[in-house]
Amino acid sequence: MHDLRVIGVIGAGVMGRGLAQDLAQHGYAVLLTDRSDEILEEAKRAVRHSLRAQMLQQGGGKREGSDAIMARIATSTQLEVLSDADFVIENVTEKWEIKKTIYPVIDRVCPERTVFAANTSAISITRLASLTKRPERVLGMHFMNPVPMKKTVEMIRGYHTAEQTIATAKQLLQGFGKEAVVVADAPGFVSNRVLMLTINEAAFLVQDRVAAPEDVDKIFRECFGHTMGPLATADLIGLDTILYSIEVLYDSFNDDKYRPCPLLKKMVDAGLHGRKNGKGFFNY
Structure with missing residues (x-):
């Protein structure tokens, strides 16, 4: 058993802030980093709002509870603060050019014992691990959104991932009420190899005027019993993230079935990224 008290979270976007909240709610000290103070301040506002909404849903709750949780989240624009981290979860944008700049820095900064987990939906864990001198302590942990509500992690x-690294990651997950399904390192893993193809094909249905977005999703919800349709799911994840992921699959497999839908590309170029900025396949 490892002593896991201080958890580094790199990237304060939707996933990073959800992780920071969930970890802090379970008593962990969180070091949340991103490239600007503005992003970090927005993340703290979002976490505080989420905590208050959660407490209201649960029939109230003392304001002090929210403040105590927030006090466990420290923020910084410097990766050097992760020198105190027992475990680091990286959540930056799904682009190799961005991710590859992170790992040599945290490899230098963090203690030798620290495990690195890439919260990625498609990028090779083996390739990321090769950027470090500790490939046996690197693994993937693909969290689902919204993090506090999802209890299973891919x-x-x-x-090179060591069995002890898997055990340490499972220990951390257990500490904040989650469990893991362990899969091999292949492009898209299990979830996104299937999901991204589904979302991309659903976008083609809209582009080809086979059906409107609400009708595509209604079929999946009401005929198959899905909680959300593929296009609402895309909006929740972020259409920019969907596009990055499908592009990784296309490049990895060189298979035309992963060709990104032109409509999806156009929407991302137009700044229609889904829930995070109010408009995607649906309006929010």
Whole structure:
């Protein structure tokens, strides 16, 4: 058993802030980093709002509870603060060019014992691990959104990932009420190899005027019993993230079935990223 008290979270976007909240609610000290103070301030506002909404849903709750949770989240624009981290979860944008700049820095900054988990939906864990001198302590942990509500995590074993690293990651997940399904390192893993193809094909249905977005999703909800349709799911994840992920699959497999839908590209170029900025396949 490892002593896991201080958790580094790199990236304060939707996933990072959800992780920071969930970890802090379960008693962990969180070091949340991003490239600007503005992003970090917005993340703290979002977490505080989420906590208050959660407490109201649960029939009230003392304001002090929210403040105590927030006090466990420290923020910084410097990765050097992660020198105190027992475990680091990286959540930056799904682009290799961005992710590859992070790992050599945290490899230098963090203690030798620290495990690195990439919260990625498609990028190779083995490739990320190769940027460090500790590939045996690198794995993938693909969290689902919204993090506090999702109890299962897709855990990815890289080529060099040690069994002890898997055990440590499972220990951390257990500490904030989650469990893992361990899969091999392959492009898209299990969830996104299927999901991104589904979302991309649903976008083609809209582009080809086979059906409107609400009708595509209604079929999946009411005929198959899905909680959300593929296009609402895309809006929740972020259409920019969907596009990055499908592009990784296309590049990895060189298979035309992963060709990104032109409508999806156009929407991302137009700034229609889904829930995070108010408009995607649906309006929010």
